[in-house]
Amino acid sequence: MYTTELSKQPNVQSIEDPERLAAFEARVAADEFIEPKDWMPEAYRRTLTRQISQHAHSEIVGMLPEGNWITRAPSLRRKAILLAKVQDEAGHGLYLYCAAETLGTSREEMIEALHSGKAKYSTIFNYPTLTWADIPAIGWLVDGAAIMNQVPLQRTSYGPYARAMVRVCKEESFHQRQGYEAMTSLANGTPEQKRMAQDAFNRWWWPSLMMFGPPDENSPNTAQSLRWRIKRETNDELRQKFVDITVPQAEYLGLTVPDPDLKWNEAKGGYDFGAIDWDEFYAVVRGEGPVARERMTARREAWESNAWVREAAAAHEAKRRQRAAA
Amino acid sequence: MPSLPPIRPEDVATAEKIRPDGAFDAPSDAHDPVRAGYLLRLGDDSLILGQRLSEWCGHAPSVEVDLSLANMALDLIGQATLLLGEAGDADSLAFKRDVLDFRNCWLVEQPNGDFARTMVRQLLFSTWQHMLYQRLTGSRDEALAGIAAKAVKEVAYHRELAAEWVIRLGDGTEESRERTLDGLGWCWRFVPELFEVDDEVEQAVAAGIAADPREFEAEYRAEIARVLGEAGLPVPNDQRPILGGRRGHHSEHLGHLLAIMQYLPRTYPDAKW
Numbered sequence: 001m002y003t004t005e006l007s008k009q010p011n012v013q014s015i016e017d018p019e020r021l022a023a024f025e026a027r028v029a030a031d032e033f034i035e036p037k038d039w040m041p042e043a044y045r046r047t048l049t050r051q052i053s054q055h056a057h058s059e060i061v062g063m064l065p066e067g068n069w070i071t072r073a074p075s076l077r078r079k080a081i082l083l084a085k086v087q088d089e090a091g092h093g094l095y096l097y098c099a100a101e102t103l104g105t106s107r108e109e110m111i112e113a114l115h116s117g118k119a120k121y122s123t124i125f126n127y128p129t130l131t132w133a134d135i136p137a138i139g140w141l142v143d144g145a146a147i148m149n150q151v152p153l154q155r156t157s158y159g160p161y162a163r164a165m166v167r168v169c170k171e172e173s174f175h176q177r178q179g180y181e182a183m184t185s186l187a188n189g190t191p192e193q194k195r196m197a198q199d200a201f202n203r204w205w206w207p208s209l210m211m212f213g214p215p216d217e218n219s220p221n222t223a224q225s226l227r228w229r230i231k232r233e234t235n236d237e238l239r240q241k242f243v244d245i246t247v248p249q250a251e252y253l254g255l256t257v258p259d260p261d262l263k264w265n266e267a268k269g270g271y272d273f274g275a276i277d278w279d280e281f282y283a284v285v286r287g288e289g290p291v292a293r294e295r296m297t298a299r300r301e302a303w304e305s306n307a308w309v310r311e312a313a314a315a316h317e318a319k320r321r322q323r324a325a326a
Numbered sequence: 327m328p329s330l331p332p333i334r335p336e337d338v339a340t341a342e343k344i345r346p347d348g349a350f351d352a353p354s355d356a357h358d359p360v361r362a363g364y365l366l367r368l369g370d371d372s373l374i375l376g377q378r379l380s381e382w383c384g385h386a387p388s389v390e391v392d393l394s395l396a397n398m399a400l401d402l403i404g405q406a407t408l409l410l411g412e413a414g415d416a417d418s419l420a421f422k423r424d425v426l427d428f429r430n431c432w433l434v435e436q437p438n439g440d441f442a443r444t445m446v447r448q449l450l451f452s453t454w455q456h457m458l459y460q461r462l463t464g465s466r467d468e469a470l471a472g473i474a475a476k477a478v479k480e481v482a483y484h485r486e487l488a489a490e491w492v493i494r495l496g497d498g499t500e501e502s503r504e505r506t507l508d509g510l511g512w513c514w515r516f517v518p519e520l521f522e523v524d525d526e527v528e529q530a531v532a533a534g535i536a537a538d539p540r541e542f543e544a545e546y547r548a549e550i551a552r553v554l555g556e557a558g559l560p561v562p563n564d565q566r567p568i569l570g571g572r573r574g575h576h577s578e579h580l581g582h583l584l585a586i587m588q589y590l591p592r593t594y595p596d597a598k599w
Binding site (some may be wrong): 060063064067070071072073074076077078079080083084086089090091094095097132175182186189190192193219277291298301302303306307308309310311313314315316317319 | 373377380381383384385386387388389390391392393396397399400403404406408410416417421422441442494495497498499501502505512544586587589590591594597598599
């Protein structure tokens with residue numbers, strides 16, 4: 001999932017050994033991978049730690065809106081698919097936490113930062129999953145937008161992150177297809193199912209476009225991230241690509257894009273679309289999303305009310321070692 | 327038109343008993359009530375426990391545990407799909423029956439409680455299921471034998487995972503020990519039902535479809551005692567068995583579970599998903 005924090009980075013110019021910095025920049029420019037033990041500028045390490053951990057948090061928090069429907073999935077097949085999908089998200093969270101740990105921050109520290117509100121996660125998960133149609137809509141649109149962001153990250157300069165993305169992208173691509181397939185059933189279904197499908201599409205369309213982050217003119221550090229190959233395309237480029245691919249998919253389903261200003265622009269070979277409500281976006285980033293409190297409460301409760309399990313596992317392990325040594 | 331008398335289960339079982347060895351094996355018949363009834367018990371056990379475990383998704387003590395609970399839930403939902411599919415239309419059976427027609431045992435419908443209770447429930451069920459499925463791989467019913475052969479590998483992992491956690495929690499901290507004892511106290515009442523053999527199971531055993539659980543009760547009790555011993559926990563005292571699940575008489579919890587699980591297909595009966 002895209003991290004909206006990237007563009008809010010403080011100025012990354014720092015006092016580093018100019019020779020090492022130049023050598024590093026040359027490696028990155030030559031599309032070499034940077035590995036955990038390689039020297040890297042502090043700002044690069046910080047930016048990546050933030051980006052990867054936020055990506056991990058997004059996967060974990062993202063389990064909640066979809067998990068909300070596992071117990072109510074309408075057929076055994078849909079239940080199995082949804083369980084498998086949410087399990088994949090947990091797996092993504094796990095490899096991303098591991099990738100971030102290679103930069104020197106522990107998983108506990110990252111989780112603490114999430115729970116204290118210091119670390120962010122994708123704004124999209126602060127919207128509720130109201131009906132079953134939200135599950136297909138998330139697969140199709142949210143995972144679709146995520147793939148758009150993540151495919152370029154398979155070529156990101158930090159080796160562990162790039163490699164994690166290869167696997168994540170394969171799974172996300174399957175998620176998107178299953179979402180679209182499930183949406184097809186609804187769009188070709190009963191009037192009630194069609195209504196659910198259109199309503200879910202209406203609610204998820206704009207937040208999905210916001211997933212690409214603020215417009216390029218308000219994303220001052222994009223240039224630095226592009227130069228470091230942490231990011232490979234700008235927010236607006238990716239957003240345009242997403243719209244151009246998704247609109248015909250919606251038309252095929254007979255769904256109406258909730259944007260009266262949407263129209264094909266022959267000259268640019270893409271769609272023009274209406275203004276995004278950036279006030280809403282920044283409000284959700286600040287934690288004012290409709291179910292932001294629910295999400296954080298659920299995560300904190302899972303962590304805190306089960307602390308005794310982790311403590312027990314550690315205590316048992318210590319006793320076991322002690323017995324083995326005796 | 328004169329109607330034929332219905333085929334009674336006892337007639338089917340008798341016919342199976344007197345069939346000479348090497349006689350023609352009829353293809354598996356979903357309408358054989360003994361077979362279908364037995365498949366429902368197995369399928370419902372897997373379905374209801376899979377449903378319960380899936381409630382943990384996103385709320386487990388760590389990402390790793392979340393993954394393993396979802397993984398078990400997924401295995402169980404897969405088993406239920408196959409077993410109920412052999413008994414009839416799997417989705418109709420899962421989503422259109424009410425409590426009186428569910429054939430699962432009381433143990434699997436128990437609420438998750440805390441993680442200790444969930445793991446005790448899993449240990450008690452998966453150890454039983456594993457021993458049963460090992461035997462069902464030799465069922466005369468080819469479809470059931472095939473499902474058991476696939477599932478027994480999954481269940482071996484569930485059993486091992488649950489045993490490891492019960493040992494960790496029993497031998498962990500004072501709090502985890504107390505919680506595990508609580509979970510054991512909650513679940514132990516439902517163990518005898520796993521070994522109950524009523525007429526339906528007798529007939530399915532006689533037909534060569536089912537395995538008689540009494541054959542492995544001693545082995546089961548010894549294994550549970552071994553795991554509890556390693557966890558430093560006492561084996562609870564037996565009490566008067568709580569039975570009824572196999573005849574559709576359940577705890578209060580099952581109705582709520584079904585209300586959640588079945589809500590969409592029941593609200594939109596004409597919809598395909």
